[in-house]
Amino acid sequence: MLNIILPVLIFAALALAVVGAVRRISLWRQGRPSPVSLLAGLAAMPRRYLVDLHHVVGRDSYISNTHVATAGGFVAAAVLAILVHGLQLESRILAWALLAATTSMFVGALFVAKRRVNPPSRLSKGPWMRLPKSLMAFSLAFFLITLPAAGILPHGFGGWVLALLLVALVVWGLGEMFFGMTWGGPMKHAFAGALHLAWHRRAERFGGGRSTGLKPLNLDDPNATLGVEKPADFTWNQLLGFDACVQCGRCEAVCPAFAAGQPLNPKKLIQDMVVGLAGGSDAHYAGSPYPGKPVGEHQGDAHSPIVAREGKALVDAETLWSCTTCRACVEECPMMIEHVDAIVDMRRFLTLERGETPNKGAEVIDNLIATDNPGGFAPTARMNWAADLNLPVLAEVKRTDVLLWLGDGAFDMRNQRTLRAFVKVLRAAGINFAVLGNEERDSGDVARRLGDEATFQSLARRNIATLAKYSFRSIVTCDPHSFHVLKNEYGELGGEYVVHHHTTFIGKLHEDKKLNLRGWKGGKVTYHDPCYLGRYNGEYEAPRAVLRALGIEVAEMERSGFRSRCCGGGGGAPITDIPGKQRIPDMRMEDIRETGAELVAVGCPQCTAMLEGVVEPRPEIRDIAELVADALIEQADAVDATAKKPQVEEALA
Amino acid sequence: MLLSTPRSSADKTAIKVAVLLSVGSHPLTGRGRRAEQDARALEMALALPQADAQLIHAGRLNDESEPALRSYLGMGPQQMTLIQQPKQADVLPALEKHLRQLGPKLILCGSRAEAGEGSGLLPYLLAEKLGWPLISGLAAIESVDGSSATVLQALPRGQRRRLRVKLPALLTIDSAAPVARQSAFGPARRGQLAEVDAPVQMDTEQEGWEVQPARKRPKRLKIIKATSARDRFKAAAAKSEGSGGQVLKDITAAEGADAVLKLLMEEGVLRVSS
Ligand code: SF4
Ligand code: SF4
Numbered sequence: 010m011l012n013i014i015l016p017v018l019i020f021a022a023l024a025l026a027v028v029g030a031v032r033r034i035s036l037w038r039q040g041r042p043s044p045v046s047l048l049a050g051l052a053a054m055p056r057r058y059l060v061d062l063h064h065v066v067g068r069d070s071y072i073s074n075t076h077v078a079t080a081g082g083f084v085a086a087a088v089l090a091i092l093v094h095g096l097q098l099e100s101r102i103l104a105w106a107l108l109a110a111t112t113s114m115f116v117g118a119l120f121v122a123k124r125r126v127n128p129p130s131r132l133s134k135g136p137w138m139r140l141p142k143s144l145m146a147f148s149l150a151f152f153l154i155t156l157p158a159a160g161i162l163p164h165g166f167g168g169w170v171l172a173l174l175l176v177a178l179v180v181w182g183l184g185e186m187f188f189g190m191t192w193g194g195p196m197k198h199a200f201a202g203a204l205h206l207a208w209h210r211r212a213e214r215f216g217g218g219r220s221t222g223l224k225p226l227n228l229d230d231p232n233a234t235l236g237v238e239k240p241a242d243f244t245w246n247q248l249l250g251f252d253a254c255v256q257c258g259r260c261e262a263v264c265p266a267f268a269a270g271q272p273l274n275p276k277k278l279i280q281d282m283v284v285g286l287a288g289g290s291d292a293h294y295a296g297s298p299y300p301g302k303p304v305g306e307h308q309g310d311a312h313s314p315i316v317a318r319e320g321k322a323l324v325d326a327e328t329l330w331s332c333t334t335c336r337a338c339v340e341e342c343p344m345m346i347e348h349v350d351a352i353v354d355m356r357r358f359l360t361l362e363r364g365e366t367p368n369k370g371a372e373v374i375d376n377l378i379a380t381d382n383p384g385g386f387a388p389t390a391r392m393n394w395a396a397d398l399n400l401p402v403l404a405e406v407k408r409t410d411v412l413l414w415l416g417d418g419a420f421d422m423r424n425q426r427t428l429r430a431f432v433k434v435l436r437a438a439g440i441n442f443a444v445l446g447n448e449e450r451d452s453g454d455v456a457r458r459l460g461d462e463a464t465f466q467s468l469a470r471r472n473i474a475t476l477a478k479y480s481f482r483s484i485v486t487c488d489p490h491s492f493h494v495l496k497n498e499y500g501e502l503g504g505e506y507v508v509h510h511h512t513t514f515i516g517k518l519h520e521d522k523k524l525n526l527r528g529w530k531g532g533k534v535t536y537h538d539p540c541y542l543g544r545y546n547g548e549y550e551a552p553r554a555v556l557r558a559l560g561i562e563v564a565e566m567e568r569s570g571f572r573s574r575c576c577g578g579g580g581g582a583p584i585t586d587i588p589g590k591q592r593i594p595d596m597r598m599e600d601i602r603e604t605g606a607e608l609v610a611v612g613c614p615q616c617t618a619m620l621e622g623v624v625e626p627r628p629e630i631r632d633i634a635e636l637v638a639d640a641l642i643e644q645a646d647a648v649d650a651t652a653k654k655p656q657v658e659e660a661l662a
Numbered sequence: 663m664l665l666s667t668p669r670s671s672a673d674k675t676a677i678k679v680a681v682l683l684s685v686g687s688h689p690l691t692g693r694g695r696r697a698e699q700d701a702r703a704l705e706m707a708l709a710l711p712q713a714d715a716q717l718i719h720a721g722r723l724n725d726e727s728e729p730a731l732r733s734y735l736g737m738g739p740q741q742m743t744l745i746q747q748p749k750q751a752d753v754l755p756a757l758e759k760h761l762r763q764l765g766p767k768l769i770l771c772g773s774r775a776e777a778g779e780g781s782g783l784l785p786y787l788l789a790e791k792l793g794w795p796l797i798s799g800l801a802a803i804e805s806v807d808g809s810s811a812t813v814l815q816a817l818p819r820g821q822r823r824r825l826r827v828k829l830p831a832l833l834t835i836d837s838a839a840p841v842a843r844q845s846a847f848g849p850a851r852r853g854q855l856a857e858v859d860a861p862v863q864m865d866t867e868q869e870g871w872e873v874q875p876a877r878k879r880p881k882r883l884k885i886i887k888a889t890s891a892r893d894r895f896k897a898a899a900a901k902s903e904g905s906g907g908q909v910l911k912d913i914t915a916a917e918g919a920d921a922v923l924k925l926l927m928e929e930g931v932l933r934v935s936s
Binding site for chain 2: 231232234235360361362363364365366370371374375378379380385386387388461463464
């Protein structure tokens, strides 16, 4: 009897799964077009899954091993079950293989179940609590019904009662694993996840690459809606990406805004986008809500605005404005979902179409338009800090080796100390450098992250035109935000440069033995990785190498390197200033204090400002350039004294 | 019932509000922008629930003025009327003609332009020509009905004066009014600039003028002898109060005029030719 029911059940489940898949795909196709190669993507998918995805999953070895056993077991079991029970192939070998696969899956399921006993708060509950049981049902059912085929038990063993019981288990297992996969059950992550890996918008991320620059917005068509107003305004593969979320909450666990009690939770945001693409309300969401916002009050569909002008829609604007664009969520997401892209896309609509950048946003944007800097300072005052330094200006010297990009920190008294320190280091090393001086403009970083792509592109284009007038080998900057934008975001507008962060540059100077440094005499030091240097550009080593060169042994914070916690200063967050329960820099200062450090070395004007904003007493904050400048042993009669001597004196003056 | 029918229909008919908008100039960079006070005037019109705001600019459309004018459209309205006027034109007659045709109940504008002559006289001259009342330093429009408006006028030191004015009227706005909303790029570039021709009258007087950048005038320092922080704050926040003034009440217009004339002569504003 079973050999009639089983094929029917299996193929019925498969057929339903196909119908579900078609339906799901049509939901994704509501999105805007996106140029990806479908076939090449599918071909690359297994590798992306096995290598890139497991690289991220592997950071949590418990769930990584569990996933290998469960998912590997399931895929094998599903194929073998179709062969053995669906097509009724009589083969002992296949049957034994199926037994092995289901065993592996069952063992995996036990570990999944164990994780679900007192699950950490980041995990979603609801249907996800059912999943381990469903996995067990599937594996157990197929194990038991395969025993006769493997010749272990006689056919018809146990009579019809057992047969009925097994059929029930099979139906449950197939329902969750085949039907649920395309009809929106927890197993959807496997189906959407695989296709998301295949057709990811940033293929460069795979194979050890990095792709962190925001995608430019096409401003050519005056009638097109700018940015994302409705879920259907995302590209189809972004929608697909949202659908791949496994609700593991790793993003939630690392999000500084969530920890600070601001109304943002990256996991919930992605789930809200799923609600948006399929239509409905967030009432079924079973994870942590946005802090301070109860679940069940928001709803939407693919063709309605995500953010309401008044009242509630799918997401509240303040949720989008809480993000510091620190990329911790993206770095941590095993499904390689791009939260920051989505958030900036929606911000673009709010800024460019609605003119609703909160708090100081509008003022900063107006300043950038009128004065090319966010503070609204006279552009002619950009070089005031260096009035006594006699810096060579490109407008006069025309060519140089190194262009020192000042950034808007040139207007900030604290950052001016860093800049002066770095100039001293450059001079001590005898570097031929120059600045743009008053010809420099804001890089466009903050405008872009506030969603004002038009101002970003305007600033970028003018900067690129200015840079094109001069000849230089590389750009060095003390500001990781300018660094990132110049390096990764000007390319698409026609500006390709070799750009270094000052810590990388100092590291190179030290390697080349151009710096003569005194040993560190101070106390314990820790180092704070800026998001835009670390996660955005993968530079974790150079700053540490420079600190080592100074004789400093870095007392690492628990969250450092790629897991560094944001200072709260990125993405225009201090400008939009969405209130929470605590401030992000205070939390980061707590991390710093835990190391027992007396001093925290930084490499970013924004981090400096945010951390120095924490009330005293607190560890001291110094830029690496300042630490190096302080440790310089000035040797006027060093190697090439002729070229260096006057400059050194100037720096001292 | 009898009363309410005409009223509700009157409520539905929007009140036409003309907003005069100029091309501003950023104080530090001189770049064109929406003029700060004019933008506040537009904000006030847009915030009035029953208003049908008509945006009007008299001047030229070129690469410099267009982004500035469009940034008013970025605040939401879909159209702006552009009364074509060459550079040295006196825009007053053209504005007057256009406004008479349009027939608004209210005209709103900033109290002075950020570029050009910037004398702040235009609203007064316009009101005089139209024969309308003018209220300056508007802080808020509290209510408008068919025939009159209740407004708040800003006085020094945060004081407000409630005034009732018969319509049509001209209201000018300075920085006491609420800040203008953000201008958004998308609507700004989609908005329509409807150009209309108008008679041109050149400002011949201006041709003889010599224009030079203003010099900062020296300011007398206030010497504050304060012992406590509270005193220092009070001194810093205080507006110099006029001393030796005189409040004239219940007098005839002629007496009042005499008093004003006397003061002007004392202050040396008017010289007596002996
Ligand atoms: S980028 Fe950072 S702040 Fe924004 S959602 Fe992700 S983790 Fe949170
Ligand atoms: S977005 Fe990524 S990290 Fe966050 S819950 Fe979903 S799968 Fe996990």
